[in-house]
Amino acid sequence: METLKILLPLVFLLGTTSAASLGVVQTVGGSVQGLNIPLGLFRSVDVFKGIPFAAKPGTFEKPRPHPGWSGVLKATKFAPRCLQLSVLQTSSWGSEDCLYLNIWVPHGRHVSSNLPVMVWFYGGGFMVGGSMGPNFLNNFLYSGQEISDRGDVIVVSVGYRVGTLGFLSTGDSGLPGNYGLWDQHAAIAWVHRNIHAFGGDQDNVTIFGESAGGASVNFQMLSPHNRGLFRRAISQSGVALCPWALNRNPRKVTEEVAVKVDCPTDDRMVDCLRSTDAKTLCMASPMIQQGSPDHPGVRNLLLSPVVDGDFLPDHPANLFHNAADVDFIAGVNIMDGHLFTAQDIPSLGNKSQDTPVQDVRRLLAAYTEEKGPAGAELAFAEYSSSWTATPSQEDIKRTAVDVGTDFIFLVPTQTAVHLHAAHAASGRTFSYLLSEPSLMAGPGKPYHAWVGADHADDLQFVFGKPFATPKAYTDRHRDLSGYMIAYWTNFARTGDPSRGSLTVPVVWPRFTSAGQKFLDISAKMNDSSTGQEMRSRFVHLWASTIPSLPSNHSSAAH
Structure with a gap:
């Protein structure tokens, strides 16, 4: 017994002290040192926070290389997020000096080498967002630790400019825009140049992101500037065609912002904007307004990427040839539109309030505005075709959510998947639908019992929150999180989500133009978890039937 008492602490001590660590790492800019976190017997993760990947950017300028530093940079604190409006849009926070990244490197008994690399881009409508420190209270949503440790991959999260400073554009060479996309590109290039020193394989980089981050991933795939810098990409609930x-x-x-900051809107405008204080420009950002069925909120996200003839030489739909050799996963959550549609139609989320059929008609009319009444009638006929003569409130509300999900996320994502598969050379295509019920749904909870995975519900599972904060979740959620981490990291390793270091519950079939297969992801997966032609009736409606209708000039003018 005495021997055991002595041995147990010794075994634990050996486990923690023998876990490998990188120590000081040499990058192009200088030496960096992170923190080593022991995770158990012969497992640890090195965490580097706040490594600069570019210099402090000039206002409306592309990022420039960082001048470097002398001595060893202690990479132990998150850098500030990029300057942006606060939640209430009454003040700003963050910094102009925000082009930094964070790295998680897992180790076993020996220091890791040649690991797959996953680079994360946050969402936030191109208006807000960050992956620097806690997102909510003390919960740091985008910690790469669980993915890194469980999937044996290096995870990198980066900062990029948002709002006016990231995406203001005149639509010409004066202010070309896309500064936030250039920041992301600079981070990808930095990873390609430096990640080998951290034990990463620079020839096996996967970029992934959600919402505006998912669209960013797609933009990076389509830009000719990234050729050879990454091999794989995952877009969660967002593509360039949204x-x-x-x-x-x-x-x-841009003219509205100029007026707010007392700049002229003639040929002096650009010079005036460039010389305006960054916080003033940030505060002049168009407000994210509360939507209505006639003016859906998604139309209020007014600062986003543009076709600039440089980063994006053409409309995204015409650039998929640039992604012919990139492996691509793209998918949506089954009720991605719930968050947005419940803002546009407040009665939708209210358990004790009815939603009038008229509100569904008004929402469809807003989405088909340029086609006039014919578009709205056609769309309504399609969406209400399964209703009874007197539809239930659940039917009406669920239909409204379907309209939002299809228009804002699902149809553009399916279109992107089709285009990728059609132009693919060596690149493989995979499509998914996350159909897990929402954690917010059910008796005593804010959402109706029928609400499935809402926008951003995928994040907690991809980042392993059910493991990191076990009390907040059940075994079911840990199963789902384990599946998603397995699929995502296998894909990063091999280009096939079903093949790699981790076992998966169901083989994920490739998406091809002929088969159009997808994986239905949930906590309870079995052989019937694959499907074909995701909501093809509605994809056809939005991608083909409605666009082919003649435009209604009176509504287009308005």
């Missing part, structure tokens, strides 16, 4: 992801009339917003 109606909110590309601004077709950027000058209008």
Whole structure:
């Protein structure tokens, strides 16, 4: 017994002290040292926080290389997030000096080498967001620790400019825009150049992101500037073809911002904007307004990427040839539109209030505005075709959510998946639908019992929150999180989500133009968890039937 008492602490001590660590790492800019976190017997993770990947950016300028530093940079604190509006839009926070990244490197008994690398881009509508420190109270949503440790991959999260400073554009060479996309590109290039020193394989980089981050991933795939810098990409609930992801009339917003900061809107405007204080520009950002069925909120995301003839030489739909050799996963949550549609139609989320059929009609009319009444009638006929003569409130509300999900996320994502598969050379295509019920749904909870995975519900599972904060979740959620981490990291390792270091519950079939297969992801997966032609009736409606209708000039003018 005495021997055991002596041995146990010794075994534990050996486990923690023998876990490998990188120590000081040499990067192009200088030496960095992070923190080593022991995770158990012969397992640890090195965490580097706040490594600069570019210099402090000039206002409306592309990022420039960092000048470097002398001595050893202690990479133990998150850098500030990029300057942005606060939640209430009454003040700003963050910094102009925000082009930093964080790295998680897992180790076993020996220091890791040649690991797959996963680079994360946060969402936030191109207006807000960050992966620097806690997102909510003390919960740091984008910690790469669980993915890194469980999947044996290096995780990198990066900062990029958002709002006016990231995406203001005149639509010409004066203020070309896309500064936030250039920041992301600079981070990818930095990873490609430096990650080998951290034990990563620079020839096996996967970029992944959610919402505006998912659209960013897709933009990075389509830009000719990234050729050879990464091999794989995952877009969660956002692609470049989403109606909110590309601004077709950027000058209008820029002139509105100019007026707010007392700049002229003639040929002096750009010089005046460039010399305006960054916080003032940030506060002049167009407000994210509360939507209504006639003016859906998604139309209020007014600062986003543009076709600039440089980073994006053409409309995204015409650039998929640039991603012919990139492996691509893209998917959505089954009720991605719930968060947005419940803002546009407040009665939808209210358990004790009815939603009038008229509100569904008004929402469809807003989404088909340029086609006039014919588009709205056609869409309503399609969406209400399964209703009875007197539809229940659940039917009406669920239909409204389906309309939002299809228009804002699902149809553009399916279109992107089709385009990727059609242009693929060596690149493989995979499609998914996350159909897990929402944690917020059910008796005593805010959402109706029928609400499935809402926008951003995937994040907690991909980042392993059910393992990191076990009390907040059940075994079911840990199963789902384990599946998603396995699929995501296997894909990063091999280009096939079913093949790699981790076992998966169901083989995920490739998406091809002929088969159009997808994986239905949930906590309870079995052989019937694969499907074909995801909501093809509605994909056809939005991607083909409605666009082919003649435009209604009176509504287009308005």
